[in-house]
Amino acid sequence: MVDLQAPDMRATISDVAGRAGVSTATVSRVINETGPVAESTADRVWRAISELNYAPHSGARELAGGRSSTLGLILTSAGGYFAGEVLAGIEAGAGDAYDLLIYAAQKGPAERQAFYLPLNEHNTGGLIVTAGSLPDEALVELSERSLPLVLLFQSSPNGLALPSVSFENEAGVHRIVEHLIAVHGYREIAFLSGPPQLEDAGARLRGYRQALADHNIEFDEKLVAQGGYNAAMAETAVSRWLDNGILPRAIVAADDESAMGTLSALHAARVRVPHDVAVVGFDDAPLSRHLSPPLTTVRAPIEAAGEMAARLLRDLIESGTADLQTKLPTEVVVRQSCGCE
Amino acid sequence: MVDLQAPDMRATISDVAGRAGVSTATVSRVINETGPVAESTADRVWRAISELNYAPHSGARELAGGRSSTLGLILTSAGGYFAGEVLAGIEAGAGDAYDLLIYAAQKGPAERQAFYLPLNEHNTGGLIVTAGSLPDEALVELSERSLPLVLLFQSSPNGLALPSVSFENEAGVHRIVEHLIAVHGYREIAFLSGPPQLEDAGARLRGYRQALADHNIEFDEKLVAQGGYNAAMAETAVSRWLDNGILPRAIVAADDESAMGTLSALHAARVRVPHDVAVVGFDDAPLSRHLSPPLTTVRAPIEAAGEMAARLLRDLIESGTADLQTKLPTEVVVRQSCGCE
DNA sequence: ATGAAAGCGCTAACAA
DNA sequence: TTGTTAGCGCTTTCAT
Secondary structure (H helix, E strand, C coil): CEECCCCCCCCCHHHHHHHHCCCHHHHHHHHHCCCCCCHHHHHHHHHHHHHHCCCCCHHHHHHHHCCCCEEEEEEECCCCCCHHHHHHHHHHHHCCCCEEEEEEECCCCCCCHHHHCCCCCCCCCEEEEECCCCCHHHHHHHHHCCCCEEEECCCCCCCCCCCEEEECHHHHHHHHHHHHHHHCCCCCEEEEECCCCCHHHHHHHHHHHHHHHHCCCCCCHHHEEECCCCHHHHHHHHHHHHHCCCCCCEEEECCHHHHHHHHHHHHHCCCCCCCCCEEECCECCCCHHHCCCCCEEEECCHHHHHHHHHHHHHHHHHHCEECCEEEECCEEECCCCCCCC | CEECCCCCCCCCHHHHHHHHCCCHHHHHHHHHCCCCCCHHHHHHHHHHHHHHCCCCCHHHHHHHHCCCCEEEEEEECCCCCCHHHHHHHHHHHHCCCCEEEEEEECCCCCCCHHHHCCCCCCCCCEEEEECCCCCHHHHHHHHHCCCCEEEECCCCCCCCCCCEEEECHHHHHHHHHHHHHHHCCCCCEEEEECCCCCHHHHHHHHHHHHHHHHCCCCCCHHHEEECCCCHHHHHHHHHHHHHCCCCCCEEEECCHHHHHHHHHHHHHCCCCCCCCCEEECCECCCCHHHCCCCCEEEECCHHHHHHHHHHHHHHHHHHCEECCEEEECCEEECCCCCCCC
């Protein structure tokens, strides 16, 4: 057990000023390098600061200054297996001039959520909102409060015109399905979809259907199941197919995580991949090349998306304007699970 | 391109008061449910709030109120593949009364870092600091400013007495190595260590050495390489072993990610797992049971650790006291990569 | 049940 | 180069 020493004789700027024998204005100038200060004075101030363990009160700063040099990020607590990548990208895009504050939204979109959001126009220069983390109404409210907003993996809801960053989901799936058809000659191709409420999940499904249509393959509802961007759910879905005697020649998973679940279900049933059935995914998660067989998938530049979002947000903050829709290109990464090589 | 509407006629509490025909004090009472307000008055106030799109200024609130109902989390931008799990745990432990603000520390621990930290005693009730995200000096400084601090996956640095949460790393590795020795009779067991600067990496290595010693197996330096908690690095290390004609009977990876890299290197070299060499990991990442063969590993209750850290921090904030060291138990999860079944 | 007014810690004119 | 001072938006006694 530790006992916390009696708190709260926390130093303020005037304590520092007093100890250094200057005015608070001078201390402020020293800290912010705003306006001229004699070097000797600055030294005394810094010394006082460290002797008193002084730290500026960011709230007071925002209040007085009206600025904010931090970008906010809102994501769902789940985050997914690429939360880290997104983060790294955003950080790169934010640059040195901005700090990053993240709020992990609770599951249930509560009432008045936007009102109580701990990240807002007062402590943040703008917000990057990832798909599924905030209800549309909150977005509307936030944007009515004229908070710069950028959407990630989701496009602007109806009636709003918010810059957004996402992938060429439809084209990516289309291309990989086409690979399955054209290169390998498969025609019985199943699809494991993502959560229906997610926009990119819809796009990926559309890409699948379009590719079939383009090659005169009839769409078969029985060959589509919910994979939920989730290994366990995908595993169940594939097992169910197997139990029902359904064995497509190829399975397209809407993301790599569900591709993983697919692989597991297939292994468990002693179905050989890609010999008996081919499997492909989407995202190119860092681990995907380590699966066995190494997964053929669509590479989505996740880190680049984060970086782009941050860049757009900065544009929006600094110049009041930013590109509305940016779709990052995706690319098929051929490995072995499709039957190649 | 969007153009942001002219910003900043952002409503303040007195705008709301004016529109509702009450004083700012009353508005404050309504929002915070502090003190009696006539129901009809409250209605008018809420209406004014939504008409004006008013949102309270959190900085001003902290300033005036001196409270803070948010917990801070500091992590490295990498985050690792379990950032999401940690987050979910912390959120659960934080409960409804606290919000969570996260700061992803930049790579380079800069000078005066603690001074400029965007999460501090003024906007946060306390901080959870994950291993490797802040240098010890920053920890010292922060704790001298009497900010409640809890360490995650790292124990208190010398001279400080901060509550910390970590795993029984040493015992976990000890047990899994023992499994390899006692159940399978392997004696030529290699180890892929984690980043040396991380405390838990050291503990895991110690567990390995101790288990060997306990079974009279001589420690062989050539059978230890740096896996860096990282698939690519592990892959390289294992390939190098193979190239040098080193083929242990089993490989213990310090975490699941390096186990994954190990598997890849082995597959590439057509070495059969577990037939030719067994592989085990540590963490039990969600994906580990989907590898092929499914990975035998040590389960570390990552989410529980996050929850515990949040709980400790709340204790510290609310009662000024908290348990100093908590080590969460780990458990061997037997699957197939060790040769079982 | 409500209002007036004094700060909270800081920044930014404006003076000197 | 430095100090004075007026707020920034909010909470909180203290009156009423």
